[in-house]
Amino acid sequence: MHEVPDFADSADNRPVDATVIERLRQVEGASVSTDTSFAELTTLRLGGVPAAVVRCATTEAVVAVVRLLDDENVPALIVGGGSNLVVADRPGPLVAVVIEADAVQMSTRGHGLESTSAIIEAEAGAVWDEIVQMSVDAGFGGLECLSGIPGSAGATPVQNVGAYGAEVSQVLDAVQLYDRATGEVEWVSPDSLELSYRYSNLKFTSRAVVLAVRFELSIDGMSVPLRYGELARRLGVDEAEAAAGEIRRPSDQVREVVLALRRGKGMVLDPEDRDTWSAGSFFTNPIIDEAQVEDVRSRVAERRGAEEAASMPVFPAGAGHPGRVKLSAAWLIERAGFPKGYPGQGAPARLSTKHTLALTNRGEAADGTPTTADDLVALARDVRAGVAAAFGVTLEPEPVWVGVSIDA
Ligand SMILES: Cc1cc2nc3c(=O)[nH]c(=O)nc-3n(C[C@H](O)[C@H](O)[C@H](O)COP(=O)(O)OP(=O)(O)OC[C@H]3O[C@@H](n4cnc5c(N)ncnc54)[C@H](O)[C@@H]3O)c2cc1C
Numbered sequence: 001m002h003e004v005p006d007f008a009d010s011a012d013n014r015p016v017d018a019t020v021i022e023r024l025r026q027v028e029g030a031s032v033s034t035d036t037s038f039a040e041l042t043t044l045r046l047g048g049v050p051a052a053v054v055r056c057a058t059t060e061a062v063v064a065v066v067r068l069l070d071d072e073n074v075p076a077l078i079v080g081g082g083s084n085l086v087v088a089d090r091p092g093p094l095v096a097v098v099i100e101a102d103a104v105q106m107s108t109r110g111h112g113l114e115s116t117s118a119i120i121e122a123e124a125g126a127v128w129d130e131i132v133q134m135s136v137d138a139g140f141g142g143l144e145c146l147s148g149i150p151g152s153a154g155a156t157p158v159q160n161v162g163a164y165g166a167e168v169s170q171v172l173d174a175v176q177l178y179d180r181a182t183g184e185v186e187w188v189s190p191d192s193l194e195l196s197y198r199y200s201n202l203k204f205t206s207r208a209v210v211l212a213v214r215f216e217l218s219i220d221g222m223s224v225p226l227r228y229g230e231l232a233r234r235l236g237v238d239e240a241e242a243a244a245g246e247i248r249r250p251s252d253q254v255r256e257v258v259l260a261l262r263r264g265k266g267m268v269l270d271p272e273d274r275d276t277w278s279a280g281s282f283f284t285n286p287i288i289d290e291a292q293v294e295d296v297r298s299r300v301a302e303r304r305g306a307e308e309a310a311s312m313p314v315f316p317a318g319a320g321h322p323g324r325v326k327l328s329a330a331w332l333i334e335r336a337g338f339p340k341g342y343p344g345q346g347a348p349a350r351l352s353t354k355h356t357l358a359l360t361n362r363g364e365a366a367d368g369t370p371t372t373a374d375d376l377v378a379l380a381r382d383v384r385a386g387v388a389a390a391f392g393v394t395l396e397p398e399p400v401w402v403g404v405s406i407d408a
Pocket residue numbers: 043077078079080081082083084085099124149150151152153154155156158159160161162163202204208209210211266267268269276278279280281400
């Protein structure tokens with residue numbers, strides 16, 4: 001068994017040996033840069049320069065590079081589209097391994113008229129939304145609600161990406177992993193990943209690298225059942241009917257509506273729109289014991305009045321969380337006194353003007369100083385502390401933090 005070095009260890013600032021960088025340069029399919037910053041690799045456009053950035057054009061190169069770094073005890077961070085990463089201004093001497101292998105294959109299960117489902121297999125570096133588009137164009141159903149999510153295919157099982165009432169776990173068939181402890185490459189079943197709300201046992205652990213993913217989709221061109229009120233409404237479906245049943249719509253129509261809804265919230269990347277210089281939803285919706293709900297509600301009532309308290313959204317937390325419920329992080333943030341755009345014009349990091357739950361990099365402060373990761377971290381701490389003080393609920397960040405922590 002091999003111990004996987006943790007990139008959090010990089011704070012000890014051991015420099016990466018120059019001979020290791022030289023050996024990385026020798027790996028076929030790998031290209032190495034020592035002056036690329038995380039600001040260039042992440043959608044938040046923040047974070048300093050690591051010891052090296054290694055771009056891997058093939059999955060074989062990914063395995064060879066990660067194996068070499070693990071053997072040398074150099075902290076390695078796997079990077080896809082950088083859309084779920086908060087990286088420190090001084091990330092320390094870790095090596096970023098960017099997966100660029102992006103081959104995609106489509107096939108069907110069964111034969112001809114007997115086909116029962118469609119299969120899409122993608123290497124980890126494939127752009128997620130291009131796969132969704134491809135599946136919809138081919139007349140397959142299952143991925144449409146996950147339209148417009150930035151990043152790579154390989155990252156989708158890592159936090160079981162989800163949106164608009166759907167999660168990737170609903171259609172995930174198998175995942176090819178490079179296990180960093182055993183050195184084995186194998187296809188595993190989604191069951192072994194403990195997928196749940198924005199979680200898998202790959203997230204925060206660095207235990208394995210996803211090399212490829214396989215999805216099983218429907219061939220009738222229809223979406224997964226619509227479970228999200230706003231989406232159902234925009235598709236002309238009665239919300240109550242959608243919540244209760246198995247209402248499906250053509251996947252291309254669902255994709256168009258999802259993209260429109262996401263654009264309205266600044267949740268589709270657009271270099272011109274600073275509201276999208278983010279990591280998406282910054283905090284997960286808090287899951288609390290059912291017994292705690294009345295305490296939170298009474299704190300809301302104290303602060304905002306009984307009517308508002310009665311309208312507090314409370315959802316079932318889902319199968320893996322018996323006796324627990326999910327609250328809306330965005331709702332709590334706004335009620336705690338953090339409106340969209342907080343803390344206002346001139347601040348280098350702000351809440352999105354379109355969506356309370358996105359923390360955004362505005363590029364610079366009023367005096368022209370470029371925004372830093374520290375600015376964003378300060379905003380995250382401010383919001384988290386405000387919600388905890390107001391309602392006794394501790395928000396958990398959704399992105400992966402590198403070289404920096406939300407705890408002061
Ligand atoms: C505007 C915006 C909107 C978003 N909307 C959503 C949304 O609706 N739903 C949602 O769930 N997420 C959303 N996100 C978050 C993000 O897009 C997803 O989590 C996405 O899957 C991250 O993919 P990535 O390739 O960018 O991962 P990265 O940010 O590069 O990496 C994230 C984490 O996954 C690990 N990782 C990445 N690739 C691999 C791999 N191949 N093997 C092992 N580990 C890997 C990294 O080491 C890191 O720990 C949004 C982000 C933004 C910026």
